[in-house]
Amino acid sequence: MPMSQQRVAVFCPSCSPASETAHEVLSEGGQATVRCSECSHVHKTTIEEESTVNRRVIVSQDDESTEAMVDIPPEEELSTGDEFLVETDEAFLTARITSIELANGGRTDSAQATDVKTLWTRGVGNVAVNLTLHPKDGGHEETRSVKIQMPGDEEFVVGQSHEYGGEEFTVERILVRDDATDYDREGYDFGGDSALAKDLKRVYARDENSRSRAWSAW
Incomplete structure (x- = not known):
């Protein structure tokens, strides 16, 4: 249209x-x-002059979904990747649009607010990051996967060490999500490459705690 x-x-x-x-x-x-x-x-x-239109928003976060309503200027253009603040019964959430459902039932990547029925979004204020950690010194330990919680605007940098959620690790490769903007490819593995936590699909890293866990087993 x-x-x-x-x-x-x-x-x-x-x-x-x-x-x-x-x-x-x-x-x-x-x-x-x-x-x-x-x-x-x-x-x-008769067309009444409206300052805003009220639209349904679904915010998904950690396998749970929350429904809310937001007021949007009727002429505003909305696109996947846009972020905005949503007030729910529990809290204020920062949400990123992942899909736009139109009033006619179709789906699109961009639309005017008056054409929108539902905004499908993902919470990006606080996010869970998937880590794949391999042992620092090899040995008998196996690669493990963990999930850590953090603010969405925290930055991960390839080649740098980070400490979150009781884990200490050095980033070796990062994969970004399909709904992330301002990235020109999915994977980054050069020193200095970076991405925000809210944009990450997975982080591959060297486990800096692996030696201490091996000694504690004795």
């Missing part, structure tokens, strides 16, 4: 007399002529 076309959320007498749906404005005036995006019914209506 062309994004330049003016669209509004109004009641449709044919398919949605009880709740607003997205309509294309065919002509303006005191009684504007509009066409329903759901059923294509053309009718006249």
Whole structure:
């Protein structure tokens, strides 16, 4: 659908007399002529000037989902990768758009707020990072996978040592998520390459604690 076309959320007498749906404005005036995006019914209506539209948001985090509503300027363009603050019953969450569900049931990577039914998002304020750690000195220890919690804006740098959640490790390779922006490839393994925790799919690292655990076993 062309994004330049003016669209509004109004009641449709044919398919949605009880709740607003997205309509294309065919002509303006005191009684504007509009066409329903759901059923294509053309009718006249009074368009109220709205400062915001109320839209549903689903925030996923750590295998759990929270539903909330957000107010958005009707002409605002929304895109996957955009981040915004969501107020839920439990807390304020920083959310990143991963998919946009349209009023007509389709999915897209970008849309005007008036066309949106639901914003599917991922919480990025505090995140769980997947680590794959291999032993520092070899031996009989095996590679292990752990998950650590941290602020989403913490930076991981290839070649640098980090300490989080009781783990000490040196980063060797990082994989970024599909919904991360400002990255030109999925994997980074050169010294100095970096990514934020909220953008990470997985971190491969050398376990700096492996020797101490081997000694403690004795």
